[in-house]
Every structure is written in structure tokens, then in C-alpha cells.
Amino acid sequence: MKRMGPEYRSYRLFVSAALALALAACGGGKTVVESDMGIKGAPDWVNKGTNILNEKDGRLFHGVGSAPAMGDQSLQVSTADDRARAEVARVLSSYMDVVSNDYLSATGTGKNASTEQAVSREVKAVSKINLSGARIIGRWKDPNTNMVYSIAELDLNHVKQTVQGAKDMNADLRGYFDRNADNVFDKVAKEGGK
Numbered sequence: 001m002k003r004m005g006p007e008y009r010s011y012r013l014f015v016s017a018a019l020a021l022a023l024a025a026c027g028g029g030k031t032v033v034e035s036d037m038g039i040k041g042a043p044d045w046v047n048k049g050t051n052i053l054n055e056k057d058g059r060l061f062h063g064v065g066s067a068p069a070m071g072d073q074s075l076q077v078s079t080a081d082d083r084a085r086a087e088v089a090r091v092l093s094s095y096m097d098v099v100s101n102d103y104l105s106a107t108g109t110g111k112n113a114s115t116e117q118a119v120s121r122e123v124k125a126v127s128k129i130n131l132s133g134a135r136i137i138g139r140w141k142d143p144n145t146n147m148v149y150s151i152a153e154l155d156l157n158h159v160k161q162t163v164q165g166a167k168d169m170n171a172d173l174r175g176y177f178d179r180n181a182d183n184v185f186d187k188v189a190k191e192g193g194k
Contacts, residue, residue, distance in 0.1 A: 043140050046149045050087040050094070052189040059156035059185045061095070063087025063134070069146040076148050081136050084152035088134045092154060096123045101185050103176045122169050133158040156185055 039047055046062060051061025053060045070076045100123045104116060134154040141148050163169065163177050 002079050039142065041140065042149070043138065044159065045138065045151045046140055050091055052185070054186055054189045055058070058181065059189070060087050061091050061134075061154040061156070063089070063152045063154075063191060064149060066149045075188075077139065077150070080139065080148045080150040084136065084150040085131060085134050086176060088152045088154050089131050090138070092131070095188055098188055099123065099177060099181070100173075102180065102184060103173055106176065107172065119170065119173060122166075122173060123159070133162070156181060 012101055045062065048062075049064045051062045053062060063084045063086065065080050065085070067076045067079035067083065070079070100119050104119060131154070134152045136150055137153045138151045139148060160178065160181055163174055163181075166174065
């Protein structure tokens with residue numbers, strides 16, 4: 001086989017680069033990113049998925065779960081419901097992590113590992129208690145795939161009530177949460193906290 005010289009390799013590199021630029025120019029110059037799952041006929045909440053929403057109904061944690069056809073309708077629905085609640089748990093946990101990190105930064109106690117662990121334990125305990133307040137507010141079955149989707153909702157007001165009722169929680173952390181829960185929620189929601 002005949003070896004190609006450096007001129008041929010340079011020529012191939014030039015042609016490859018020119019072709020790549022030409023293809024990029026044909027792309028219209030605008031990248032479109034789909035923000036949803038795009039399931040035709042599905043309710044908006046199915047396509048939006050798990051979310052943190054600040055709307056007229058309040059500050060809400062939404063979790064969306066799904067389950068494929070299983071042969072047992074009640075098992076399929078309960079699986080989708082459980083997955084929706086698990087999504088609420090995930091989002092609430094992320095939110096509470098932001099609260100605890102902000103608290104530790106604001107109080108200057110983040111340098112103390114034992115304090116950080118204690119705050120983390122308290123936040124996790126409150127998060128678990130709050131999940132009992134997550135309720136299923138909707139279900140939808142895709143007629144094409146028989147996939148069942150469930151949406152669970154948890155209101156920030158419920159979370160606040162739980163924190164206020166947590167007798168074992170550090171009083172300073174409870175006070176910080178009471179003063180800053182809405183602001184932290186708004187910050188996380190604005191950043192697209194999924």
C-alpha cells in the first residue's frame with residue numbers, strides 16, 4: 001500500500017474541516033433543546049416531570065413517577081405512585097441540603113464536623129417526616145404504551161409546619177428555616193431545582 005505524504009494529509013484535514021464548517025452552517029445556527037418529554041396527548045405535568053414550582057397555588061414540590069404495564073393494574077398504579085413520592089423525596093432532600101448548607105455558612109458552624117453531622121441528621125429526619133404529607137394529585141395512562149404516570153405534590157407550608165413541630169430540632173436551625181425557607185425555595189426554583 002502506498003503511503004501518502006504530508007501534503008495529502010494536510011489536504012484531507014483541510015477538506016474535513018471545510019466540510020464540518022459547511023454542515024454546521026446548514027444547521028440554521030440555532031440549537032433547540034426540548035424541555036419536556038414530548039409525549040403527545042399527555043398532560044403538561046407528565047411532560048414537565050419532577051419540578052419545584054412557585055405559583056399562585058403556593059410553593060410546591062412536584063414529583064412525577066411512572067410504571068410500565070404489569071398485568072396488575074393496582075400494582076402498576078401503586079408503583080407509579082411510589083415512584084412519584086420518591087421523586088418528591090429526592091427534590092425535597094436537595095432543597096433541605098441547600099437550607100442546611102446556607103445555615104452552616106451563615107452561622108459559621110460549617111467548620112465543625114460534628115455540628116455539620118448533627119444538622120444533616122436533623123434535616124434528614126425532618127425530610128422523612130414531611131414525605132407523609134406528599135399526596136398523589138393526578139394520574140394518567142398513555143393509551144399507546146399503557147404506561148401509568150402519577151404526580152405527587154408536597155406544599156412548602158406543610159414542610160414549614162413539620163419543622164416548627166420538630167421538638168428535637170436545633171432551635172437556631174428551626175429559626176433559620178422559618179426566616180429563610182421561602183427565599184431558599186425561590187432561589188432553588190429559579191435555578192430549575194429538579
